[in-house]
Amino acid sequence: MGFAEFVCFDALIPELQAEDRDGAIAELVTALDKAGRLGKGNREAIIKDMIKREKEASTGMGKGIAVPHVKHKAVKNVVAAVGNSSDGIDFSSLDKQPVYSVILLVSPTDNPDGHLQAMEHVFKLLQQEKFRKFLRQSQTAEQIEGLLREADENPQF
Amino acid sequence: MQTGQDSTEKVVYEISVEIKNADGLHMRPAMQFVDLTSQFESDITVSNDENNVDGKSIMQMSMLAATCGTKLKIRAEGPDAKEAIEALRELVEEKHFDEPKPKKKNRKAE
Numbered sequence: 584m585g586f587a588e589f590v591c592f593d594a595l596i597p598e599l600q601a602e603d604r605d606g607a608i609a610e611l612v613t614a615l616d617k618a619g620r621l622g623k624g625n626r627e628a629i630i631k632d633m634i635k636r637e638k639e640a641s642t643g644m645g646k647g648i649a650v651p652h653v654k655h656k657a658v659k660n661v662v663a664a665v666g667n668s669s670d671g672i673d674f675s676s677l678d679k680q681p682v683y684s685v686i687l688l689v690s691p692t693d694n695p696d697g698h699l700q701a702m703e704h705v706f707k708l709l710q711q712e713k714f715r716k717f718l719r720q721s722q723t724a725e726q727i728e729g730l731l732r733e734a735d736e737n738p739q740f
Numbered sequence: 741m742q743t744g745q746d747s748t749e750k751v752v753y754e755i756s757v758e759i760k761n762a763d764g765l766h767m768r769p770a771m772q773f774v775d776l777t778s779q780f781e782s783d784i785t786v787s788n789d790e791n792n793v794d795g796k797s798i799m800q801m802s803m804l805a806a807t808c809g810t811k812l813k814i815r816a817e818g819p820d821a822k823e824a825i826e827a828l829r830e831l832v833e834e835k836h837f838d839e840p841k842p843k844k845k846n847r848k849a850e
Contacts, residue, residue, distance in 0.1 A: 695763040696807045703805030
């Protein structure tokens, strides 16, 4: 599976306005909603679920990244938004460090394997320092899209 | 390889486990797994057919993306390897990460 199969390229935010976790989640979910990927009237519920999930256990995995995610019936396939914050956001990460890149995923309720495949791809890349660095340095939506497409062509940076 | 021997001796235990919860090894179970492995001194590696990863790294464990029915090999090396393997087997196969098993039998090959 490649990023192009699940990342919504209309929901790439090179500089998040939000300064905190809940705000960043709301901003990215709203971007997916505006791109028409979440059906009608589901935005609020998805934001609420995603924050609730985050409170149970942080998806801030360390190394400046977080991957908030939730299952919701609004989507038939996994869909993701990506955002950067140059100031960093407190995600209560495992390593207590701020988060500079957020990859947010909404997965269907009935396809656990599809969710895992998307996550596998996300982590395969996020594990690589170069990829994390390039993602964090991306200053436009075009740069983020270019990086993700490049990663699809060559997953080993 | 019995307990009570010199603790500096290299002890290696290996086991094959099957993921039994319906949602597979998504982030929450992966975190439970890493929480448990971190309690042991032994080095712990986990492998599927493709990858061989550090059982104490949440990022690497998430990368396995082990779906329900997947078989994983867990290898522990160190003074508490035996205890580690037993605890991990219990978490994966008996407790199945405190999550529900699939309603229908999953017949995924291998």
